[in-house]
Amino acid sequence: MQPETPAQDPPQTAACRRFRLPDEAATRAFARALRPHLRPGDVIALSGPIGAGKTAFARALIQDALALSGDVEDVPSPSFTLVQTYRTAQGEIWHADLYRLTGPRDCDELGLEEAFATAITLIEWPDRLGAELPARALALGFAPDNAGAARTVAARAGDPRWAAILAALPEPGDA
Numbered sequence: 001m002q003p004e005t006p007a008q009d010p011p012q013t014a015a016c017r018r019f020r021l022p023d024e025a026a027t028r029a030f031a032r033a034l035r036p037h038l039r040p041g042d043v044i045a046l047s048g049p050i051g052a053g054k055t056a057f058a059r060a061l062i063q064d065a066l067a068l069s070g071d072v073e074d075v076p077s078p079s080f081t082l083v084q085t086y087r088t089a090q091g092e093i094w095h096a097d098l099y100r101l102t103g104p105r106d107c108d109e110l111g112l113e114e115a116f117a118t119a120i121t122l123i124e125w126p127d128r129l130g131a132e133l134p135a136r137a138l139a140l141g142f143a144p145d146n147a148g149a150a151r152t153v154a155a156r157a158g159d160p161r162w163a164a165i166l167a168a169l170p171e172p173g174d175a
Helices: 024-037 052-067 104-110 113-116 128-130 161-168
Strands: 016-020 043-047 083-088 089-097 121-126 139-144 151-155
Touching: 016 024, 016 161, 024 052, 043 052, 043 128, 052 083, 052 089, 052 121, 052 139, 083 151, 089 113, 104 128, 113 121, 113 128, 121 128, 151 161
Parallel strands: 043 121, 043 139, 089 121
Antiparallel strands: 016 151, 083 089, 139 151
16 A cells, blocks of 8 residues: 655645735735736635734735825724725725625625726625626635734635736745
8 A cells, every 4th residue: 555645735836826814914925016916806715714914914914005195004903894885096995894794796785896896895705796806806715824923824816917916026035
């Protein structure tokens, strides 16, 4: 009997890439690295269990965008308000947390369809949108590692525009 070979991760391609973030500081750095590549009409789908780093990522990205014009603002989780909007030098940013919703019908009155066309949109719990999530979205799946605050982010996108962006993002710790 031959020994089992360990399962191998699929090779990383530019449109599908994994990032290991050892702590919250690395999560913030990852958000700051992605932020300059975003433009109105971009949708970032943030999935993963509670506490995996979705809100920390969104908060860092929004604060970095606000800092472009010298603004400093508290960026709360939109868990209860469902949507928070921010005017930045980079364009309007919508941050939505759909955890409390049950499906696409619950999302109809949030105005996300307009945001998908005109704003940078960060969506936590994007599964609640079902087929309403734009196909061009960049999906970031956050998974906590067993070691403290570390997490792995699996990035994938069908839109070819994201391929070059994902390839250009540095690994955590790269300077």
